[in-house]
Amino acid sequence: MSAGKRLPGTPEPMHIWKGADGLEIAGDAWGPKTGRHVFLLHGGGQTRHAWKGAGETLAEAGYRAIAFDARGHGDSAWASNAEDYSGDKMVEDLTALIASEGAEKPALVGASMGGGTSLLATGFGHVNAAALVLVDIAPQVEPEGVAKIQAFMDQKPDGFESLEEVAEAISNYQPHRKRPRTLDGLAKNVRISENGKYVWHWDPKRRQTRAAASSVNPYRQQLSNAADHLSLPTLLVRGGLSDVLSEAGAQAFLQQCPHAEYVNVKDAAHMVAGDRNDIFADSVVSFLKRTAPPN
Numbered sequence: 001m002s003a004g005k006r007l008p009g010t011p012e013p014m015h016i017w018k019g020a021d022g023l024e025i026a027g028d029a030w031g032p033k034t035g036r037h038v039f040l041l042h043g044g045g046q047t048r049h050a051w052k053g054a055g056e057t058l059a060e061a062g063y064r065a066i067a068f069d070a071r072g073h074g075d076s077a078w079a080s081n082a083e084d085y086s087g088d089k090m091v092e093d094l095t096a097l098i099a100s101e102g103a104e105k106p107a108l109v110g111a112s113m114g115g116g117t118s119l120l121a122t123g124f125g126h127v128n129a130a131a132l133v134l135v136d137i138a139p140q141v142e143p144e145g146v147a148k149i150q151a152f153m154d155q156k157p158d159g160f161e162s163l164e165e166v167a168e169a170i171s172n173y174q175p176h177r178k179r180p181r182t183l184d185g186l187a188k189n190v191r192i193s194e195n196g197k198y199v200w201h202w203d204p205k206r207r208q209t210r211a212a213a214s215s216v217n218p219y220r221q222q223l224s225n226a227a228d229h230l231s232l233p234t235l236l237v238r239g240g241l242s243d244v245l246s247e248a249g250a251q252a253f254l255q256q257c258p259h260a261e262y263v264n265v266k267d268a269a270h271m272v273a274g275d276r277n278d279i280f281a282d283s284v285v286s287f288l289k290r291t292a293p294p295n
Contacts, residue, residue: 003201004191009184013075017100020092026075027068031059035294037103040067041114045153045202047074049188054273057281062294072203085206087219090117091126098127107292109284111135116223123226130292131233133284136245136270138253139224145244159197166190166198227256233291234260239268
């Protein structure tokens with residue numbers, strides 16, 4: 001099942017892998033197959049397309065960069081049950097992709113939700129990774145910032161009347177970004193539902209599960225427990241304008257994981273790679289070349 005019909009111009013995925021329980025996972029890849037694999041995991045409500053610029057930069061540096069749509073997002077399949085959107089299931093998808101690619105000691109770069117998956121995978125020993133990059137995510141986050149994301153994702157459950165209305169919603173959520181001159185790029189973000197309206201590409205069941213879990217928050221405790229066990233080279237990247245990961249939250253993680261390195265990207269909000277891909281990609285490539293060379 002999916003959100004609806006894909007819009008004309010939506011890029012086709014370069015690859016389809018089998019994730020946990022045989023669920024189809026769609027993704028793109030850049031760079032030489034002989035290079036060290038770098039798996040790029042997007043945030044909730046995003047797609048693999050958020051990593052295109054970073055993936056191309058990593059490829060130029062000699063890495064094999066792979067960005068994939070998380071289950072229930074983009075061109076990947078939807079899970080049959082809401083419970084199958086847990087962090088553990090997403091870790092299983094990641095390990096399945098790593099096995100399919102035959103990737104030995106890959107590097108993981110994860111933003112927000114994808115960073116949580118990467119943290120669980122490495123902290124609990126599910127993935128023998130060479131290095132970890134966490135993008136605007138740590139066990140301690142700001143409730144107000146998370147609530148803002150949830151409100152954005154929950155609006156217009158029946159769909160938008162036009163792409164202009166979609167663009168307006170995105171602009172209101174990200175006022176620090178310049179509004180694009182054309183609406184062509186929105187094809188990656190929405191689908192056309194049976195009622196003819198434009199809806200987001202993700203499975204709404206996932207949102208219901210995450211919202212229910214947020215009141216108890218066992219997931220945050222999972223992340224904290226995983227951080228206690230980190231020993232691999234780790235880089236935390238925070239958006240200087242982020243209202244999700246505060247400076248206090250970043251410093252708490254650095255105390256918990258004292259060997260980790262830290263970069264604060266000025267003029268970037270929660271979507272760091274999209275806001276300042278130039279600084280972000282350069283910081284990540286520099287870190288990876290020192291800790292996990294491409295060959």
